[in-house]
Amino acid sequence: MSTAIHGTSHGHSQDHHGHHDHPEYLQHHFSDAEQQVEASKLGMWLFLVTEVLLFGGLFVAFAAMRSLHYESFHEGHEHLSKTLGIINTVVLILSSFTMALGVHASQTNQKKKLINYLVVTLLCALTFLVIKYFEYSEKFHHGLLPGRYFTAHHENPHVSIFFGLYFLMTGLHGIHIIAGMSAIGWVLWRAIKGHFNSEYYTPVENVGLYWHLVDLVWIYLFPLLYLLP
């Protein structure tokens, strides 16, 4: 890391010569902390755009198939448990709230609060997955599986397509929950090590943004799959 550009007057160099005020978190190719923060925020938002488009494709597929096979999709959605869906929605909204509080705590130098909020967020995410596990195993048990593995009794011909999309959409979302948990875990570890303060909290903020997006996707998945008549 101690690779100094030859002779700049802007304090870019990593080797400290005393008069340069160069915080440890600042990477060598940025000229100041503000530039680094702006770049990583822009990068995060662009990444969120790609996530929206990734799920967007699934939503379009769902819309197209639902309009082709309305009865089958209606029959399929009757098999889903609205109660569990609502509980999971509440759990995720709560986790978004605690995440937001965590970001605020990191901005205001409250290390202990930050750690607590991150732990609560992680627990919410875990609760969501546990509930999802029970939902999945119940579907597996009744043969409500995607495509050619669908064996349940059905009145309309294309319920299997509904469950194909149900597992694809909630499965991809579940993978995002796990990815989000790893990211929160990483931020938690860094928070315990005391990496964050009111000067530097970009990772907490960016992980927060990602977590809100994962929640937001569920906010659309839930009514689409569980509630839409």
Place this chain on the structure above:
Amino acid sequence: MSTKYVDSVSSVESTAHSENYINAKKGLMSWIVTLDHKRIGVMYLGSILFAFMLGGLMALLVRLELIAPGRTIMGPKTYNQVFTLHGAIMVFLFIIPSIPAALGNFMLPILLGAKDVAFPRLNLASYYIYVVGAIFCVASLLMGAADTGWTFYTPYSTTTGTSVVSMTLGAFILGFSSIFTGLNFIATIHKLRAPGMTWGKMPLFCWGMYATSVIQVIATPVLGITLLLLIMEKVLGVGIFDAKLGGDPVLYQHFFWFYSHPAVYIMILPGMAIISEIIPVFSHKTIFGYRAIALSSVAIAIIGFLVWGHHMFTSGQSELAGMIFSFLTFLVAIPSGIKVFNWVATMYKGSISLNTPMLYALAFLFLFTIGGLTGLFLGTLSVDVHLHDTYFVVAHFHYVMMGGTVIAFFGGLHYWWPKITGRMYSESLAKIACALTFIGFNVTFLTQFVLGSRGMPRRYYNYVDQFQPLHAFSTVGSWILGLGFLLMAFYLLASLKTGKKASDNPWGGVTFEWQTPSPPPEHNFNYVPVATHGPYEYKS
């Protein structure tokens, strides 16, 4: 001089010129884990050139098989696999990463006056993701290569016994590499421009990269989900794309082209970006219509998202949709035309030196114009019904992709080779190779316009005897092309050993990269670069 450096330092080290990004750190590990955008660019360059060789060999095999009707060197199934591999390797492993990830990675930060891209670690990750994706694609070769064509149309792709999953999984992974490069470039262009470099003073290469990156970031996730759906369709039999199971095959085509049409602009915009650098430098004249060229890149990126339906004129989409897509397709011709006219106007009354990069730029103008204009034939609904799925289409997209992008890529490679390697190649051999490429290309593909307009369908293994002379002529062209590339490989590799040392500014350019040593130092500049004027302001 358009740019000048503010020497803000009291003691510039005198060793600065001998230390560069190649010799700054030693050993294999220093390359494998490097975060330097220049080294990552060079690693990309090696990888994509290897992919180009692989895809090129496939092309030679396809052409050889087609030299005569019936079986020549391979059976029909192998033939289907070989042309599929040719297409998939060339599109996903070569053209899409070619200019952005290899030359762009190396040059974009330098042209902006930055020390690196915004996210160096993400940049390295994108390279390794590319390698993993490439391994899946090439592994499919050994597991019974896919025989679907590079478009993987359903329901054939979900029912064939060949290794579609490995190939599409490879393309899915490659998509992430492409997204990360695009994301990195957008953040770099927004946030890391040198002091004084406003958007209006950015070299046009950066504008082209910006437009390309926007498409990469917005379109590629849709390809990702499409290929994921395709894989799930094959593995689980979900039935979204299979009419027999209640799905809709045209839905797959919509999904696929929603990415893959913008993707052709991911391919051509970087080519245009390079041409916009080469032409003013070798005409020794300010670019004509800077703003028009810059904004036409953005216009192409935007309109390019709205034309995907022209791949489905004969797939049973509604007539109204066909008309709208046809109209929007014609619209793309306007920004493309603006670029061509501005490049030609730049040359007007310039003092043109015909070095190799300029020869490639001229070849580009000629070939891209043919490719673009024949695109209008195909965008016309009534004409397309006749030309759809014939060799006319094959010739058209090869004129744009190869005559456009690949020729521009080689133009850029020759233009920046002295900067990247610090060595000059043999100018006379380079000119011969350029001529061979140009002649070989036209012999191969101009012929295919004739074949297509006479009704020769694309992808067919066999054909009626009357097409034989034209097919044979086209095959001979592919050999000339192959010879040209072989020669290029020879003198470029030779230049690394025996080429004379390149000066800092062999072509007389005024953008940032020509004001730093060849090859550049590890942090690109020995000074803090400051942009004071536009990128093409020459003193005559």
